[in-house]
Amino acid sequence: MKEKDVYILAIESSCDETAAAVVKNGREVLSNVISSQIDLHTVYGGVVPEIASRKHIEKINQVIEQALREAGLSLGEITAIAVTYGPGLVGALLVGVSEAKALAFALKKPLIGIHHIEGHISANYIEHEELKPPFICLVVSGGHSHLVEVKDYGEYEILGRTRDDAAGEAFDKVARAIGLGYPGGPKIDKVSREGNPEAIHFPRAKVAENEYDFSFSGLKSAVLNYLNTCEMKGETVCQADVAASFQKAVVDVLVEHSMKAVKERGYSSFAIAGGVASNSHLRQALADACSQRGIRFYFPSPIYCTDNAAMIGTAAYYEYQKGVRHGYELNAVPGLKLGERL
DSSP states (O other): OOOOOOEEEHHHESSSSSEEEEEETTTTTEEEEEEOOHHHHHTTSSSSSHHHHHHHHHHHHHHHHEEEEEEOOOGGOOOOEEEEEESSSSSHHHHHHHHHHHHHHHTTEEEEEHHHHHHHHHHHHHHTTTTSSSSSEEESSSSOEEEEEEETTEEEEEEEEEESOHHHHHHHHHHHHHOOSSHHHHHHHHGGGOOOOSSSOOOOOTTTTTTOOOOOHHHHHHHHHHHHHHHHOOOOOOOHHHHHHHHHHHHHHHHHHHHHHHHHTSSSSSESSSSGGGHHHHHHHHHHHHHHHTTTTOOOOOHHHSSHHHHHHHHHHHHHHHTOBTTTOOOOTTOOOOOOOO
């Protein structure tokens, strides 16, 4: 007897994208609608939480209706409602969580809260049918830098994390310092193609207490010191060389720690996830490193690297299959840790 298909309506509103998606049986994306707020926040040089929250309220019903329409399904045909409940901006998270609880209550459907980073990791399942736990995953975004051992669906061990700035945060700050503006990641990736990554040597920090941890604040400070020194000496700054040299310093550390974890933990599969995972230099460096070591390398398409609801729907499917359900007391948890359960 054929198992009944599972259709998850997923909602993501943890930062500045209002997103909804319908995912069938965990790996088939029927719709993935994203309303981005980048243009709104660019003028401020970063995300303004109050503006983000208000925009989510305006857009959330629209993206859900569009996601259902594109999937060709009605609310009644949905199996369960999934939503990101942390980590993220508390006001932004509350919009999505409130909407999901209202839908679950009105439709008498199961409610499943999903960790945002778990969603990013699960994005790899969408396009790689053969990928199954266990494997090592590097999650790099504006707010997170995590090196994770994925032991099973929904079961994780964090091997390393940033001690200060996340990789994406460092990209944004350096991009602003060299006059590229916000968002920094894509702009540094683009301009660095014209630069020499060996032009300036920036530091690669190591954390004594945990060899898998990351630290990027010192690198950011080194870039700022370099710019200030050039200004004081009246020397011309080559924007492309600074971007390329900074990017290489970040990528070198990410690749080194990732390959160390794969080797020491004895894995043959490695994946990346998060917004910075779409950086072309990082992808190529990791692809080369994995190829040299005979490791299978997985990465999502760029649309699944940025915040989206399809990844939340995929993560929710495996939680649903394990019997995970949340009550209407589900709340936004802005500092939620990976693996932490309500």
